[in-house]
Amino acid sequence: MSTFTRTSTGSTSDGKNGTTEGTLNATTTEADRRPRLSGMTWLVWRQHRAAFWAILAATALSVAWIVYQRGQLVDFLDGYGYPGKSLDEAGGKFQQYNDAFSFVSMGLQAIPVMLGVFLGAPLIAGDLENGTAKLVVAQSMSRTRWLATKLALAGLVVVVSTGVLSAVFGWWWNPVKSEVTVMDWTSGTAFNTTGPVPVALTLFSVFGGVAIGVVLRRTLMAMVVTFGFTVVLQLVWGYFLMSLGNVITVTTNKGVLGENAFPPIPKSAYQIDESYLTSGGDLLGWSTCANANTDQARELCLKKADVVGWSVDYLPMSQMNGMQWFGASILFALTAGVVAFLFFWGRKRLV
Known part of the structure; x- marks a missing residue:
């Protein structure tokens, strides 16, 4: 006497063929569900x-x-x-x-x-x-x-x-x-x-x-x-x-020759420009008084130019x-x- 089992699709077959057909049906169904370009x-x-x-x-x-x-x-x-x-x-x-x-x-x-x-x-x-x-x-x-x-x-x-x-x-x-x-x-x-x-x-x-x-x-x-x-x-x-970027400007009024006269800027900041700042708010190029031979002569030159500090433009990394x-x-x-x-x-x- 042969033994029959019913497949998932409702048809009957022997045990071995039923397993094979069920596997094929499942594989085909999964393949059909995969996204395909068309x-x-x-x-x-x-x-x-x-x-x-x-x-x-x-x-x-x-x-x-x-x-x-x-x-x-x-x-x-x-x-x-x-x-x-x-x-x-x-x-x-x-x-x-x-x-x-x-x-x-x-x-x-x-x-x-x-x-x-x-x-x-x-x-x-x-x-x-x-x-x-x-x-x-x-x-x-x-x-x-x-x-x-x-x-x-x-x-x-x-x-x-x-x-x-x-x-x-x-x-x-x-x-x-x-x-x-x-x-x-x-x-x-x-x-x-x-x-x-x-x-x-x-x-x-x-x-x-x-x-x-x-x-x-x-x-x-x-x-x-x-x-x-x-x-x-x-x-x-x-x-x-x-x-x-938005340029940030910092200024000082403590002179330009002192040890801490130059304004601090954040680490990794990109310095765009630096200038001398006068008491009237005018900016002078950093090469002003560059021809002075001694520090004393340069100090007199900067004082004559009314320079009081630095003006620095920079962009922070932030x-x-x-x-x-x-x-x-x-x-x-x-x-x-x-x-x-x-x-x-x-x-x-x-x-």
């Missing part, structure tokens, strides 16, 4: 999957290396006795960590240029050049949806990769953040590689490259022009970087986060303008 999203991902996966893989490898370096740094600091002992006394023992910071920072600063050239410029220019764009818009999908999907997927990959790298790099730098000898917070090595700035710079570079490709309609030409655009963007951004978000908001607004241009242009001239 339609235009699947098409765009498949078309650019090599670039997207390369970016994500490079991000994962970089994160793993930074995490390892952070562990090495913390072990060194604990063994050295920091912050009880100054890193200035470490000499060459800390040099390898300085070199690691410089190496990674240079790589992170190159990301906006690289992604702008190799991801942004060819994203749509390649389709316009080889005729793929005409084939896509000839289907049931609108060109607006095609363009939106392209920009959304590229933007998502950029935000995820640069956001993760920015967070991990800032976490690595945090134990020695106050040490100017490691990384000056006002320089691009720190300011452009932490917080929201890397995301904003890269998004603007990539979408700017997309706009250039849409207008020029030739991949190689778009990549060359995008390279120039991203380099100029970095230079202009660096030039106006310090104007994002403003760094606010400056980064203010600058990033400007870049995000410019990026939104580029996206608006792409949709306006795409309605009539994309194909």
Whole structure:
């Protein structure tokens, strides 16, 4: 007499086959529940999957290396006795960590240029050049949806990769953040590689490259022009970087030659300018009376010029986060303008 059991679907079979069919049904059900790309999203991902996966893989490898370096740094600091002992006394023992910071920072600063050239410029220019764009818009999908999907997927990959790298790099730098000898917070090595700035710079570079490709309609030409655009963007951004903060001015009236005459400013503050202050509130350049040969002659010269103290302008490190978000908001607004241009242009001239 054979033994029968009822399967989960209500059909009958022997015990062995019932187990197999139940397993297959369960596997099929689980597979059906997994999120899958479809339609235009699947098409765009498949078309650019090599670039997207390369970016994500490079991000994962970089994160793993930074995490390892952070562990090495913390072990060194604990063994050295920091912050009880100054890193200035470490000499060459800390040099390898300085070199690691410089190496990674240079790589992170190159990301906006690289992604702008190799991801942004060819994203749509390649389709316009080889005729793929005409084939896509000839289907049931609108060109607006095609363009939106392209920009959304590229933007998502950029935000995820640069956001993760920015967070991990800032976490690595945090134990020695106050040490100017490691990384000056006002320089691009720190300011452009932490917080929201890397995301904003890269998004603007990539979408700017997309706009250039849409207008020029030739991949190689778009990549060359995008390279120039991203380099100029970095230079202009660096030039106006310090104007994002609120300058703080401190003054003294105890003379300029005494031991404690110069006003104290916070550690790691960025000193913008220093001037002599007269009793009338006027500012004189620090080179005033520089030609005096002796301290007595210089003192007489300063007294004749009615100098009573110092005036110093500086930016404290506490403003760094606010400056980064203010600058990033400007870049995000410019990026939104580029996206608006792409949709306006795409309605009539994309194909």
